[in-house]
Amino acid sequence: MQQQNINQNESSLHAIDYWQVLKNRYGVILLTFLLVFLTAAVITYVMPKKYESSALVEVKPINDVSPTMMQTAGTGPVMTRQFMNTQFEIIVAPSTLELAIDKKQLETRWGQDRKTVLNTLRGIVQTNQRRGTDLIEISVRHRKKEDAQAVAEAVYQAYEQRRNDLEMGIRREQLKAIQVELQNKSDRVAEMRKRLMDIAEKVGVIWVESERGGEMIGGQLELRNLAEKQLYEANREKEQLSFQINKLLTLDDDELVAVAAELPEVGFSDNYNQFVAAKRDLQVMLAQGLGPQHPDIKARKASIAELDSSLKKRAVNVRESLKYKLKLVEGRVEKMEEVLNDQQDRGTEKARSFQEFNLARKEYQTAQSIKDQMEVKYDLEKAKLVMPPTNIILHQVPEIQDTPVSPNVPLNLALGAVVGLIFGVGIAFCLEYLDTSVKSLEDVERFLNVPVLAVIPKDVGVLHKQSGMSPDAEAYRILRTNIEFNRKNPEDNSITVVSGGAGEGKSTTLVNLAYICAQGGYTTLMIDADLRRPRLHTFFDINNSVGLTNYLTTDLLLEDVILQTPVDNLYFMPSGILPADAAGILNSRRMSELIQDVKQRFDLVLVDSPPILGVSDASVLASEVDLTMIVVQHRKLPRNMLLRVKQAVENVGGQVIGVVLNNVDVRSDNQYQYYTSYYTYYAPTSGEDNQQNVQASTNAKQQSKSASSDEDLY
Incomplete structure (x- = not known):
């Protein structure tokens, strides 16, 4: 039942979100459009050019009246419904086409046998009736414009000759029949006159x-x-x-x-x-x-x-x-x-x-x-x-046309554009239908039954490297506030940040959240527990030779592995030398004691971990800390994989506090603009401050991208 409701909600979402789909998939639409359009252009370019020549004739039925019937004055032959179709067939009949072949010597002209020439004429001679008139258009298309004109003229002349011969034959037959009948009537009159005189x-x-x-x-x-x-x-x-x-x-x-x-x-x-x-x-x-x-x-x-x-x-x-x-x-x-x-x-x-x-x-x-x-x-x-004979009248003489009629470049390109656009939109909606990744806050809350703690815009830089008041920081302030109000026990201050796969931005999210918490007066400790591919030390340019692994495997004191960062209230424990068995080191009593110790010393402890679906380290960390925060990159991880992330945490006894929806393109996804409207409140009032903040934010984002790119590899 729950699955059925989910499907209905999803269908409703697609029904009202077509414009959003087009904006999100405009790249696919544009690419498909260009491919189909260029294909149509190439096909049009390679198609052979054809020229057309036409003869326009008016055709009337032959006056065929029986010699024994007198035609009523003022009436003429009636044109039946099938008359025009009959004339079309006569024009392209073999007898007419063969007569046209003889008139222009097409066998010699084209260097082909008679059967081949006849088949060619059947394919290039077209007839149609002008709408609303009794005019027949005989058109011929050929690669050579001179041949198109010659064939059209020959076909018209052959058709005219056959029609004239037919009419004259009918006239002679009628006259002959009338003459015979007149002789019979004369003999009858003479016979009756003789009989009358005898009587x-x-x-x-x-x-x-x-x-x-x-x-x-x-x-x-x-x-x-x-x-x-x-x-x-x-x-x-x-x-x-x-x-x-x-x-x-x-x-x-x-x-x-x-x-x-x-x-x-x-x-x-x-x-x-x-x-x-x-x-x-x-x-x-x-x-x-x-x-x-x-x-x-x-x-x-x-x-x-x-x-x-x-x-x-x-x-x-x-x-x-x-x-x-x-x-x-x-x-x-x-x-x-x-x-x-x-x-x-x-x-x-x-x-x-x-x-x-x-x-x-x-x-x-x-x-x-x-x-x-x-x-x-x-x-x-x-x-x-x-x-x-006057049963056929020529109104348009076939002429040589200098402009080809085929291919029709504007029509082909227009059709290519329309078909490309239709295919592009169809593919976009097909991909959207097949795409099961997380697209909205409702997807997260509906599938995981946990709240979305924050929406992080795309290309957010490292905050502690930006000067002035950065609008990017407000998203993490919202995250910090939501963490405060969503944890049930105020003593639950140890949080591990996990993600389903590599490249979802969990390390950047942890660093910026730690910075915002420290800036808000919380003594915050960052622990780089990603013993596979640590990256937190690159954000602060700190040596990674001594850290968590050294503390867990030796008798070093906690003060020896916790370092003070340039940011007030912000402390950092590097990962240390990478071990051979990372999961075994983390799943130890000393690690549990470490978590309990730092919880007493700091207001907030943030633990970075490797992807939870790739290795078992993140599951071990989720069981050691109080809360687990899942970072999900927008439109990347399928919903079923996201559900497995939550289940992996809960299977080891961890508690998911919520989800951070990261790397959201607010420019294309209009539904998130409300969550990021705070950018307008942080616009600098002076042009000089604006210039400095923009330059500093740009530099920080570039540095963050270079650091995050290494993180995204794993």
């Missing part, structure tokens, strides 16, 4: 074909009245035709066309309207700035010329047709006059036979109407056959 002869009806589809003369009184009426209308029509023919004979071809457009000629007015509309469209296109050599201008002019020629021919035919009609009308008038004379005595008994005649007449008129429509359709398709 008319059978029933004794005179059938006269006219512009309105034909009229019949039959019956007695009714037929006579009808014949008289038709004779009147025929004479009237004869006079109108005579007037029109005389007028047309005085006109030239252009005037004849304009006048003939007003005549009821089948299909002529429609063709004339198309001719006028085509000329109007030509003027609009010229007004829009299209030159005379533009494909649309040429196509429009060719259409106008074809329509003009067709209209003039048909106008002449109209005039000749009117002459022929005049002759027919004159003959019909003569015939009708003869009919009126011959129909005096005819009866009405043949009226019942007219029903078959009327049915045959309606069928004939319907067939004739369909035939006329087919003739109009045939003329239109024939005119379209001479017009150039």
Whole structure:
């Protein structure tokens, strides 16, 4: 249960401390960022440069209309959803690419076989649709900019040729189909006309074909009245035709066309309207700035010329047709006059036979109407056959580009920066998650259930070598005060300073604490019990030849091995000559007697020891003294190792008074700035004092680093 609560607290700490993690791991983040960014830069640098050339074309569906179906006016071919995807596949189809290979002789140009060139084209030719338009972009990327332009041009030309061939083939097939169907309709009309005339002869009806589809003369009184009426209308029509023919004979071809457009000629007015509309469209296109050599201008002019020629021919035919009609009308008038004379005595008994005649007449008129429509359709398709295809329009000619499009240096570097930053942050949080070292005061108190006596900032120097009032001393004053209030028995004045591993700063902490206690009026004794690698004597420049080991192995007096330091109230017992069995010497009755003796003579006894997890000396010392203070370097020792330090002390009967969190970087760890805010209270008031204190503090810190570096080796 306790472990579960610890994990929950740890998760909560990580959830609210992201910014602190980034600050603590900024070196890893920066290194990862630089590595990924430089990798992206190197890859971008070694990537081959590629140039792009593009052709922009507008593609329209081919007008494929069945010859038996008439297209509604104003409508065109509908573009389906799959049309663009189909065109993409046609552009990169082997047939199109092989035609492009032949156009630019790419096999000879690249010195490769046809299959290899075809596979290369499949990889470098790209097609895409401009969003919101019917435009297709055919783009080609190649290491040589001239080849990129040549291939793009060849692919467009091959695609255009295939599309044009397809459209012209469809037009020819449509015209052929319409021609066959028109011939069938003509044969049908001729057959039905013959049948109609046979029935008319059978029933004794005179059938006269006219512009309105034909009229019949039959019956007695009714037929006579009808014949008289038709004779009147025929004479009237004869006079109108005579007037029109005389007028047309005085006109030239252009005037004849304009006048003939007003005549009821089948299909002529429609063709004339198309001719006028085509000329109007030509003027609009010229007004829009299209030159005379533009494909649309040429196509429009060719259409106008074809329509003009067709209209003039048909106008002449109209005039000749009117002459022929005049002759027919004159003959019909003569015939009708003869009919009126011959129909005096005819009866009405043949009226019942007219029903078959009327049915045959309606069928004939319907067939004739369909035939006329087919003739109009045939003329239109024939005119379209001479017009150039317009289903594909080029809007952008492939050009040689001097600037490479690949690699995209800004994009690659930006992606490298983003990926590097993401990886850096990810690695930072991963390392933070895997890092089980002591990071905060809560870690110490939660795992060891002992208080944190003091937080010592990073790079604190040796205090007795600094002049003036140093802000670093306040951290040790806090330590001294916390020791006073956390020891339960005032007579417990012997304290050993231990650490889990080497390099955590226990010797520097002991020296500075001793100095602060002596400065506060405590008679303080420092004992260098680190018989493996003693370092306390280096802080005071004292000879280490006689000391603790000499006292424990000989009959020297205590006064012979305790030395007075330059600091008032501060005394020092060196380690002496290093023995072969350090643990055995320390675990002796004389050592216990020594501790009891110095406790009576001094207010505070501080004993330095080797790392407790490395050798057994520290455990022996922890059992001899009253209290044990653990020095932990910030973000160094794993929490499990710290717990083993405490257990090692308690296993020998020692009592842990608390922990000193040493070497804390308060600039990056904002949570400790509150504990070190006392620095602002010790700022010198004069510039000269400030200069002296800064210089003295710097010198002292440098000397402390040189001395501590030797200590940190063990």
